[in-house]
Amino acid sequence: MSDEKSTDNIVWHNHHVSRERRAEQKAQKPVVLWFTGLSGSGKSTIANAVDELLNRNSNHTYLLDGDNIRMGLNKGLGFNEADRVENIRRIGEVCKLFTDAGLIVLSAFVSPFTEDRAKVRALMLENEFVEVFVDTPLEICEQRDPKGLYQKARKGEIPHFTGISSPYEKPEAAEIHLKTAELSVEEAAQQVLDYLRTHNYIS
């Protein structure tokens, strides 16, 4: 965008498609919906339900979760401290690219540590990060155990498993707090939509 560049560059750099134009084209305010909660809490299910509602509302979205991140961008990362931090850092950077592209991005990862989530928030512009705490009691998550992970963790087969052998640091001031024990998936998703409408992210 510098005026110092050659004439050729000026012409085109001035016409650089801005983040504002990308968002305008999509008639929405880009934002990261950062779903956090225990394994089995319903993060991915609720995020998919929100995604569906947004899609029906003609919004432009993308959903990041283990399915498209773990074996792709974050392939090779393990579960030690450094890799855990790097895992969330990369997801945060990808969220930033997606909001820059004008999209509403939904991310659904356990992300148990306050510091890691705060770092992602710090990457974003103001009001571009909305933390969604999927608050499901550990007992219920463990009863569901959709992937049999709690059972393995109890047997000691998975080290540092959140809620069992590693802490989950609850968000203290999440923009959206979903108390799933009192809500159906549809109601939880609707609560997120209502927030986005009230705060003018979508119309």
Add this chain to the structure above:
Amino acid sequence: MSDEKSTDNIVWHNHHVSRERRAEQKAQKPVVLWFTGLSGSGKSTIANAVDELLNRNSNHTYLLDGDNIRMGLNKGLGFNEADRVENIRRIGEVCKLFTDAGLIVLSAFVSPFTEDRAKVRALMLENEFVEVFVDTPLEICEQRDPKGLYQKARKGEIPHFTGISSPYEKPEAAEIHLKTAELSVEEAAQQVLDYLRTHNYIS
């Protein structure tokens, strides 16, 4: 999407927003336009010009280049062999996420090695990777030297600099070959648009 899941999950997983729906919503066929060429060849300038034309054509795009990748997602990667490979790998994975989201993604990186480019192509679905060879003679790139990098490389201040102390492996079968010595930026950009129209990526 498995039928083995609980009833709650089936309902919502069946309603999962598919890549087809994301693309349909945007009335385009997602694709990666992978610009490759020497430093100073005009990759970024031409990619920005293509991006501008696509935006005017109501297409949904995003442009990845050093500006949004180097200090973000790929911060911390250096220039040794392993980091060079990892750099392009991550960019490829992000391209994959963006096409999955329904976008046309333009990537502008030197990406001098055939093997690295082939790996990115292999990540994508068929016809979802279009290699754009920005073919500018080294002499011209070095004359331009917009960032003074060639001068530094000649002095030995930048090791492994493509074209000077590290090879550039020309694409042998790029879908689009831009001979920039014979084209203006506008003409080069138009050649890419024509390709996308002819091949039904855009209308």
